[in-house]
Amino acid sequence: MKFSNYFIPTLKNNPADAEIVSHQLMIRAGMIKQSSAGIYSWLPLGLRVLKKIEEIVRQEQNNSGAIEILMPTIQSADLWVKSGRYEDYGKELLRFKDRGGREMLYGPTNEELITEIFQSYVNSYKDLPLNLYHIQWKFRDELRPRFGVMRGREFLMKDNYSFDLNEEDAKISYNNMFTAYIKTFLKLGLTPISLRADTGPIGGNLSHEFQVLASTGESTLYYDKELESINPENIEPEKLQSYYAAVDDLHDKDNCPIDEKNLKISKGIEVGHIFYFGTKYSEKLNANVQNNNGEKIPVHMGSYGIGVSRLVGAIIEAFHDDKGIIWPIQVAPFKISLINLMPDDKNCKLECDKLYEIFINENIDILYDDRVCSIGKKLSDNDLIGTPYHLIVGKRDLINNLVELKERKTNISKKLTPEEACNFLIKQINSKK
C-alpha cells in the first residue's frame, strides 16, 4: 500500500484526554477516532490490526473444534427476563424500546440467545458435545468509559458457549478451551498468565481469567515463573491450571504455596475470561437433552470470552517504546515500512518502486512511504506506526548501492545492498507465517 493513497492521519502530540500509553499511541498513529464517549471508529491502520487479531482468535477457535456462527447485536428482552438477568444486570445493560414498544437491548454477552438457539435444534446427547462461537460487537454502558479501546462501551468480543451432557464432559470442554486460550495469546506474541477467578454476574462454579504481561498493566500478578515459558502442546490442562498465580490483593506472602525463588511479580492486563456454570441458564430456558436412558436433563454449559478490540490496546501496552508502537509481526498492520527519503530523486524512486514490487509479488504486507514531506516526519511517523522492519532508501547510500534496514524492536540499523535486504526480509517474514 502506498502511504499517499492511504489514510493514516498521524498526530504529533498526545491527545489531552488519553490517560494510558496505548490510547495515546492509537490516537497518534491514526488507528482510531473517538465518535462519542467510549465509542470509536477504526481507521484503516487500526482496522488492519483488529482484523489480524480477530483472525488468529478465529483460527484457534476452529482448531479447538468450535463452530462459528453470528448472533445479532440487538436482542429482545424476553429471554433476559426469563434468565433473571434483565433485572440483575444493572445500568451497563443498554435497554430501549423499539417502535412497537417492545423492550430490547444491545447484547453485552449472549448466554440467553445461544441457549435459545441450542434448545431450538438440539435434543439428544448424540449431538453433544457442541461448542459455538461468534465474534461480534457488544455494548456495555460503562459509567466512565476510558483508556480508549481498553474500556470502551462498544467493543468486539469473541464469545463461545459449550454444551455437554454432564459436569464431567463439560470440564473436558472447559479444559479444551483453556488450552485454546493459552495458544491464542501465545500466537499473538503475548505471555498469558491464567488465574482462578470469581464467576461474577455470569454465575457458576468454575472460572479462570487470563491476563497478559505488560509493564504498564493495571493489575499486579504474583505467579510461578514457569508460566512464562509454558508450551500448551506438551502439557495437560489440569497441570497447566495448577500453577500458582494470583493478583496482588489475593496473594498472601506467608501462605504462598511455592518457593519465593520461583515466584515472579509482574503487571498484567485482563484479556479473557472463561466460566463453567453448569445448568444455570439451561434450567431457566428449558434447554434439555435426552440422555441414553431417554431422560430429559438440562444441558451443562460453559462460556468463554476474549476481548478482541481490547487486545489491540493490550498488545500496545506490552510492546512500545518512547518512539511509538512495536508490533509483534503476527499482528502488524504491515510487516515492512519502505521509506523513500527522497521521493523527488529519480534513483530513489526507481529503487523503491522496484523493491515495492518485489514484496508485493511475495504477498508481503508492505507500507510504501512515498509521501513528499520532511525526512524527520517520515522516520518518526513510521516509528510511531511501529511496523517491524523499516527499509530506508536515501540518495547518498544508494550511490554505494546500499539501503538501511532497521529492526523496530531494537532500533538497530544496518546497511545492506537492496538484494541482501530483500532476501533477509523475505526469509524472516515467511518463517513467521
Add this chain to the structure above:
Amino acid sequence: MKFSNYFIPTLKNNPADAEIVSHQLMIRAGMIKQSSAGIYSWLPLGLRVLKKIEEIVRQEQNNSGAIEILMPTIQSADLWVKSGRYEDYGKELLRFKDRGGREMLYGPTNEELITEIFQSYVNSYKDLPLNLYHIQWKFRDELRPRFGVMRGREFLMKDNYSFDLNEEDAKISYNNMFTAYIKTFLKLGLTPISLRADTGPIGGNLSHEFQVLASTGESTLYYDKELESINPENIEPEKLQSYYAAVDDLHDKDNCPIDEKNLKISKGIEVGHIFYFGTKYSEKLNANVQNNNGEKIPVHMGSYGIGVSRLVGAIIEAFHDDKGIIWPIQVAPFKISLINLMPDDKNCKLECDKLYEIFINENIDILYDDRVCSIGKKLSDNDLIGTPYHLIVGKRDLINNLVELKERKTNISKKLTPEEACNFLIKQINSKK
C-alpha cells in the same frame, strides 16, 4: 468439514411465517434463525455464505481504490441534529438514551459520522480524492419486517463515501463506483440492471439503483436487453449509464426510447443504491477543504450502499429450484458435498475418507456428509443446502470402482471412477478461483 461435527439444523417443512422462497429455504437449510422480528442469528452455513459475499464486495471496493475503515454501530444524536436528519428520518431510526441521558441512535447509514471523520483530518485538495468504505451492521426499525434477511431490521451493509473538490471530480468518483458495483454483482454470479433513481432521504442530484434479475423478484423491470451481457471492463461508465432501464410504473410504452425488439421485461431485486449529493452534508457539518487558490470550500460527496446480508436472499431468489438452493460456485458455503450413502460400510468409509483428504489437501471447501441417517434424508438435505457438486459414494457402485457425480444446477448425474471425478472437480473448481 464433516457434517457430523458441524451444525446444520435442516428442517423438512416450510416454516409457516416465511412468505418468500429465499426466506423459506434459508430457514429450512439451517442458515439463519430468527431471534426477534426482523433480527436473525446466522448459523454456520448462512455465515459462510455471508462472509463469501462480504469478501467479494470488499475485494471490488479495494480494487476500485476505496479504503476500508469501520465505524461503530452506535452514534451520538448530535451530528444528526446538525444535519437535520434527526427530525427528518422518521421512526425507522432507532433512538434511545444512554445511562447518562445522552441521545444516541443505532446507525441506519453513516453520512454524518464519515463527514465528521473527514473534517477532523482532511483540509486540503491535495488529499483528494478520498473514498472510505466500511462493512458494518445497520439497524432500521421497519414497521413490518418480513421476507427474512431481505427486509430485516438488523442488516449488514457495505457503505462508502467519496470526497472530491468539485462536481466534476465527484462524478468521476461516482462513475468509478458505478463500474465497481456492476463488477461486484457480476462476480457474485448475478445479472445487474442499473436504473436512474430518486435520491430519497439521502438527498442530492444524481442517483442510481442496482437491481439483480430473479424470477421471483419484487420489481418488474423494462430494459435494453444488451444490459444482460455487458462487460464493464470494456465500456465507459457514461455509456453504461445510458442504456434504457425502468421499473414498471416509470416505463411508458408509447415513449420508450428503444425499439421493442430490444426491450426485455424481467423481475428484479434491489441490492444497491448510489448517490451523488454534492455539499449537502459538508455544508452542514463544516467539512471544508482548501482549493489551490487557498479558498475554503465545502467538499463534494457521494454515498454508495450494497446490502450484503440482503444479497444472500437475493442470490437464493435468483438461483433455486423445487429441491432447494443452487449456489453460484463463488459464494457456495462448500463447493462439494461428499455424500457417503453407507457410512457403516467399511469400503464406503475408506473411499470417502480418501476422497475427503484429497480435496482438503487441494484446499477446496468440502462438506463430508458422514451422518448415519437415511439415504433419502441425505440426498434431500444436500439438494436443499445447494452445494454445486455432489459426489455420491454408494456400496454397489463402489464394487465397480464407480462414484456418482451430480451437478446441482442441472441435477444431471454421471458415473465416474473416483479418480476421474476428483480430476474433473479439482479442474472445474480451480478454474473458477
